[in-house]
Amino acid sequence: MDVITDFVKIQELKRYSRQTIISYKSHLIHVQKHFKNTSLKKISDKDLFEFVYHLVKVKGISASYQRQIVGSLKLFYKEIFNRAIPFEYLKVTQRERKLPVVLSKSEVTAILNCTNNCKHRAILALIYSSGLRIGELRLLKKEDIDSNRMLIHVRQAKGKKDRYTILSHKVLDLLRSYYLKYRPKDFLFEGQKGGPYSAESAGQFLKRAVKKAKVTKSVTLHTLRHSFATQLLEDGIGIAHIQKLLGHSNMSTTLIYTHIAVRTLEKIKSPFDD
Secondary structure, three states, rough: OOOOHHHHHHHHHOOOOOOHHHHHHHHHHHHHHHHOOOHHHHHHHHHHHHHHHHHHHHOOHHHHHHHHHHHHHHHHHHHOOOOOOHHHHOOOOOOOOOOOOOOOOOHHHHHHOOOOOOOHHHHHHHHHHHOOHHHHHOOHHHEEEEEEOOOOEEEOOOOOEEEEEOOHHHHHEEEEEEEEHOOOEEEEEEEEOOEOHHHHHHHHHHHHHHHHOOOOOOOOHHHHHHHHHHHHHOOOHHHHHHHHHHOOHHHHHHHHHHHHHHHHHHHOOOHOOO
């Protein structure tokens, strides 16, 4: 019995969003690969603790990722094995209040120029130019790209909401070149064995490109989304429009970018200079 498949079916019946289901499945596959000689049912509480501890202290995962993987494991063991695992000690007690890292336009250009594979370049350029989450990009299909209106239809995103975001003319040309070369069958970006492209693989080739471009900032795929939002704000786009493009349900989430928009801050005059 494939317990992960059974778990996915349960979440589908409960009408979880596609993005949430794929995220849960990805976390469980990660655990399964880590404990390759042990079935998921037989993994002890202590081993799960050590696994999460390794991700936090060695791999340096974010607090957000820690919450996701702990939540997916808790739900999986409860619904598949009726097993309550004491995950309280693995929860993040306080949310990090760090400002997001953002890239300048020249840094993004340098990273893209150091990404030789056209598929990889298309993935990074699309995330940056449209402000997509990696989970949203992974679920895109060819029909979601509206080249007439220059929009991207993001289906069942975070919070199970559909939205539209902008499509860059330059990225559209890049997507067309990529599509002619790779001819994906189902999803716009697919792995070697089909299915949505791996978020982990995307993170790895981004890391290589960042190093090659000699960008010293701590850059993740989500950094590209942060950079998209910040640069729109600096270019004078209203915060309400940015909120809609990003798919934020709460304006307070979008307002974080007002703290890091350099050109916006540069317009503020210190009272000492009066």
